[in-house]
Amino acid sequence: MNKRKLRDFIGTKLMLIATVFVSLLFFVIFLILLYKSMFILETQSISELLLSSLWNPEKGEFGLYPIIMGTIVVTGISLLIAVPISLLSAVYISEYAPGKIRRVIRPFLDVLAGVPSVVYGLCAFLFLVPLVKDVIAPWFGIESTGLCVLTASVTLSVMVFPIIISLCVESFSAIPIELKEASLSVGATKWETVKKVIFRASAPSIISAILLGFGRAFGETIAVNMVVGGIPRIPSSLLHPGQTLASLIASAYGEMMSVPLYESALMLVALILFVVVLLFNVLGVVVLRRAKRRWGY
Amino acid sequence: MIKKLDIQIETKNLNVYYDKHYVLKGVNIEIPAKQLTAVIGPSGCGKTTLLKSFNRLLDLRDNIKISGKILVDGENIFDSKVDVPDMRKKMGLLSQKPYPLPMSIYNNVAYGLRIHGKKNAKELDSAVKHYLQEAGLWNEVKDRLHDPASRLSVGQQQRLCLARAIAVEPEVVLCDEPTSALDPIAAQQIEKLLLKLRKDYTVVLVTHTLRQAKRLADHVVFLYFGKVVEQGPADEVFNNPKDPKTKAYIKGEIS
Amino acid sequence: MNRRVLEEKIFKTLMLASVFIVMGSLVIIIGLVIFNGGSSLTIEMFTQTSSGGYYLGRGGGILNAILGSLFLALPATALACLIGLGIALYLQKEFTHPKVSGFIRLSLDILWGIPSIVYGIFCLMIMVFIGIGTSLLAGIIALTLLEIPIITRYMDESIKMVPIELKEGAYSLGSTKFETAVKVVRRQALPGIIAGVLLGLGRGIGDAASILFTAGFSDRIPESLFDSTAALPTMIYHLYASPYPLVRQRAYAAAFILVVIVLSISIVSRALSKRYTKYVIP
Numbered sequence: 001m002n003k004r005k006l007r008d009f010i011g012t013k014l015m016l017i018a019t020v021f022v023s024l025l026f027f028v029i030f031l032i033l034l035y036k037s038m039f040i041l042e043t044q045s046i047s048e049l050l051l052s053s054l055w056n057p058e059k060g061e062f063g064l065y066p067i068i069m070g071t072i073v074v075t076g077i078s079l080l081i082a083v084p085i086s087l088l089s090a091v092y093i094s095e096y097a098p099g100k101i102r103r104v105i106r107p108f109l110d111v112l113a114g115v116p117s118v119v120y121g122l123c124a125f126l127f128l129v130p131l132v133k134d135v136i137a138p139w140f141g142i143e144s145t146g147l148c149v150l151t152a153s154v155t156l157s158v159m160v161f162p163i164i165i166s167l168c169v170e171s172f173s174a175i176p177i178e179l180k181e182a183s184l185s186v187g188a189t190k191w192e193t194v195k196k197v198i199f200r201a202s203a204p205s206i207i208s209a210i211l212l213g214f215g216r217a218f219g220e221t222i223a224v225n226m227v228v229g230g231i232p233r234i235p236s237s238l239l240h241p242g243q244t245l246a247s248l249i250a251s252a253y254g255e256m257m258s259v260p261l262y263e264s265a266l267m268l269v270a271l272i273l274f275v276v277v278l279l280f281n282v283l284g285v286v287v288l289r290r291a292k293r294r295w296g297y
Numbered sequence: 298m299i300k301k302l303d304i305q306i307e308t309k310n311l312n313v314y315y316d317k318h319y320v321l322k323g324v325n326i327e328i329p330a331k332q333l334t335a336v337i338g339p340s341g342c343g344k345t346t347l348l349k350s351f352n353r354l355l356d357l358r359d360n361i362k363i364s365g366k367i368l369v370d371g372e373n374i375f376d377s378k379v380d381v382p383d384m385r386k387k388m389g390l391l392s393q394k395p396y397p398l399p400m401s402i403y404n405n406v407a408y409g410l411r412i413h414g415k416k417n418a419k420e421l422d423s424a425v426k427h428y429l430q431e432a433g434l435w436n437e438v439k440d441r442l443h444d445p446a447s448r449l450s451v452g453q454q455q456r457l458c459l460a461r462a463i464a465v466e467p468e469v470v471l472c473d474e475p476t477s478a479l480d481p482i483a484a485q486q487i488e489k490l491l492l493k494l495r496k497d498y499t500v501v502l503v504t505h506t507l508r509q510a511k512r513l514a515d516h517v518v519f520l521y522f523g524k525v526v527e528q529g530p531a532d533e534v535f536n537n538p539k540d541p542k543t544k545a546y547i548k549g550e551i552s
Numbered sequence: 553m554n555r556r557v558l559e560e561k562i563f564k565t566l567m568l569a570s571v572f573i574v575m576g577s578l579v580i581i582i583g584l585v586i587f588n589g590g591s592s593l594t595i596e597m598f599t600q601t602s603s604g605g606y607y608l609g610r611g612g613g614i615l616n617a618i619l620g621s622l623f624l625a626l627p628a629t630a631l632a633c634l635i636g637l638g639i640a641l642y643l644q645k646e647f648t649h650p651k652v653s654g655f656i657r658l659s660l661d662i663l664w665g666i667p668s669i670v671y672g673i674f675c676l677m678i679m680v681f682i683g684i685g686t687s688l689l690a691g692i693i694a695l696t697l698l699e700i701p702i703i704t705r706y707m708d709e710s711i712k713m714v715p716i717e718l719k720e721g722a723y724s725l726g727s728t729k730f731e732t733a734v735k736v737v738r739r740q741a742l743p744g745i746i747a748g749v750l751l752g753l754g755r756g757i758g759d760a761a762s763i764l765f766t767a768g769f770s771d772r773i774p775e776s777l778f779d780s781t782a783a784l785p786t787m788i789y790h791l792y793a794s795p796y797p798l799v800r801q802r803a804y805a806a807a808f809i810l811v812v813i814v815l816s817i818s819i820v821s822r823a824l825s826k827r828y829t830k831y832v833i834p
Contacts, residue, residue, distance in 0.1 A: 012642075014638055015638040015639065015641055015642040016642065018635045018638040018639050018642070019638070019639045019642045019643075019656055021635075022635065022639055022656075022659065022660070022663070022700060022704070023655065023656050023659040023660075024659075025659070025663060025697070026659055026662045026663055026666070029666070029670065029671075029674050032674060032677055032678075033670075033673075033674070036677065084570070085570040085573055085574065086570075086574075088563070088566055088567045088569075088570035088571075089567065089570040089571045089574050091567060092564075092567035092568065092570070092571050093571070096564065096567065105571070105575070107818065107822070108574075108575055108578055109574075110818050110822075111578060111814065111815060111818050112574070112577070112578050112581075114751070114754055114758075114814045114817065114818055115578075115581060115758075115811065115814060116757075116758025116759060116760070116785055116810055116814065117758075117759075117760065117761070118758070118760040118785040118788045118789050118807075118810075119581065119585065119758070119788070119807050119810055119811060120581070121788075121789075121792070122584075122585075122788055122792050122803065122804075122807050123580065123581045123584045123585065125792055125793065126584050126588065127580060127584060158574075158577045161574050161577070165574070189556055189557070189560050190560065191559060191560035191563050191564070192556065192560075212665075215665055219665075219666075219667030219669075219670075220667070221667060221668070221669040221761045222669075222760045222761050222764075222785075222789060226789070226792065226793075246667060246669060249669055249673065250669060250761065250764060253673075253764075253765055266673075267673070270669070270670055270673050273667060273669075273670060274666065274667075274670050277665055277666065277667055278662060278665065278666070281661065281662065281664075281665035282658075282661075282662065285658075285661050
């Protein structure tokens with residue numbers, strides 16, 4: 001057989017193998033997590049696990065409710081902070097900033113996006129934790145170690161900024177300038193144009209960006225783990241410690257070897273994490289693709 | 298000579314520098330009020346830039362340097378005292394390709410009205426109807442006012458954009474080759490509308506078809522690569538051009 | 553009228569405040585790292601491993617973490633490149649039906665979004681099952697899986713942009729599909745590919761969650777694929793809250809190095825993209 005043809009054949013087949021392997025990987029991961037969770041699901045029903053409030057692995061109690069609540073609160077607040085700030089920043093960058101400033105901000109965003117989570121966690125620990133402990137908590141008359149839900153939320157929101165901002169800036173810039181001119185020539189101010197034309201035209205992209213940001217925040221393990229306090233109880237206030245699903249896995253993994261159901265419970269948590277993040281990401285991508293097809297922006 | 302009182306827009310030594318070259322150089326123009334002025338000249342020689350400088354839409358672009366004065370009703374629009382959105386309200390814009398806003402037909406027309414404070418539903422309804430009628434679109438859309446504007450045909454969209462522009466009662470209507478994206482029938486409809494408009498508005502029409510200019514213009518400005526070569530009443534410029542370049546362009550020797 | 557202008561002014565102020573917050577966050581991060589890390593940087597940091605037990609030990613440096621990170625991230629990135637290139641080339645129209653390539657791209661999108669801890673757990677499960685457990689090898693595999701979606705996507709995007717006429721030109725000269733794919737496409741798409749590889753590498757060096765349980769931790773330089781190893785991110789994670797300042801300094805030094813690496817990657821990939829663009833036909 002011709003040497004070139006042989007090389008071509010092997011090359012193509014190798015590519016095929018790699019592709020098949022990777023394409024099915026997510027499915028394999030899903031199956032294995034599911035399989036490992038079966039163990040605990042045989043002893044307790046899923047609703048028991050999700051709704052009971054006591055997480056005490058040594059006693060065989062695996063109530064995830066407080067941790068789920070913790071996750072919702074931390075993720076929710078981080079988005080509450082991140083979305084307005086990101087949207088306003090994105091509007092500024094694409095509509096108001098002079099070219100020179102825009103060129104400076106771009107690299108800033110790239111670097112922010114590239115900082116590893118563990119460094120975010122470290123900086124939150126060095127800056128936010130003392131801030132909460134010594135300034136914010138006393139102001140409210142609460143005693144806090146600084147390792148709390150608020151710290152984790154703020155940290156997450158900074159991590160989410162670059163994601164939402166870059167997607168929004170991309171979307172705003174894709175809107176034809178003539179549309180903006182059309183609004184301005186009727187006598188609208190720039191801000192009115194942003195409110196009524198740009199936001200409306202980019203709405204699907206904005207929603208998609210928020211969904212992707214949510215997915216990121218929900219799945220963030222290390223940075224949250226370093227500052228949230230790791231207490232598996234419903235936090236009594238934002239300044240008290242809590243726990244999230246992702247952070248739980250990191251905290252608990254070392255200890256789980258001794259307790260038999262523990263590992264399975266953690267696999268279940270990983271499975272929940274996987275499925276939820278998957279849903280939000282897929283939703284985000286689908287919304288984005290559909291928006292591009294419908295509007296072209 | 299046009300009497301001073303009848304000039305709506307006047308530029309004095311207008312220079313626009315963009316992308317490392319002069320798009321407009323030393324432009325002195327007088328646009329008479331309540332007439333249709335055609336701006337003619339070869340493609341790419343600054344006609345659109347001239348139009349967009351009148352309502353300061355050029356402010357949107359980076360790296361643009363403008364010098365000189367543009368007087369609208371005697372007032373320099375570059376003066377810092379001037380309220381730009383208000384000034385823009387006086388000038389309606391019709392672009393080459395129609396760009397309906399991402400909303401319903403009704404809301405497109407009502408857009409400008411709402412911005413300037415009209416909230417009463419009944420007033421809005423009658424205003425929208427009135428301007429759609431003026432634009433000759435009412436009968437075709439009266440049953441689907443709340444459909445997205447994007448569903449209209451290109452010709453209809455252009456008439457919608459016209460309705461939207463005149464809804465805020467401008468004094469000037471700036472048209473940038475408004476029929477170039479349209480089929481002949483739609484183009485004809487727009488031309489009819491433009492002729493109708495000049496009773497109440499000052500129309501500035503950029504066109505690169507001489508025939509269109511001859512059909513519609515009362516007054517003509519010939520722009521050649523950023524410089525004003527000749528301007529004056531339409532029959533003077535078309536039948537008795539003074540500058541050799543004008544003669545050549547009109548004959549079709551240069552384009 | 554004044555109300556409208558006022559509204560715009562208020563929001564403009566809010567916008568500037570927002571941008572300030574965003575940029576300020578980065579400034580704080582870099583400032584903290586440089587300040588704390590800079591003061592911890594001594595020659596010993598780089599040349600010695602942690603001594604006397606990693607949590608309590610006061611002496612030594614982070615050489616084990618530095619080398620550990622290199623031993624983990626470099627092979628992982630190389631593997632991910634190989635696999636990613638294969639997939640990216642395969643995704644081009646001439647090999648697959650659009651529905652298939654759509655599905656493949658969707659899977660890659662999904663994989664991109666999976667939290668890194670899930671990759672770590674998954675890998676550990678597999679390695680324990682095989683009988684290897686926590687090791688350098690496990691860490692490499694976890695990082696490879698983590699980097700594949702990132703690198704593949706960048707390669708895919710870059711290769712997609714190669715104009716079809718170039719490929720047609722090559723075919724008409726008699727190249728096979730595979731040869732064209734490799735030679736012609738690779739040159740044109742080079743800037744994007746390099747950017748993707750660097751980003752994947754950056755991710756691999758910086759990620760803690762995936763190697764936390766797969767690579768473990770150790771105060772020695774790994775000597776075989778089956779040893780556990782420390783790495784810069786795990787060093788920070790384990791030591792950041794130590795009660796001993798000298799131990800914490802190792803964490804700060806590690807953070808400093810990580811941030812320098814990330815910044816360099818960002819600068820280099822930008823510069824490279826600009827430079828190689830001259831080979832690319834627009």
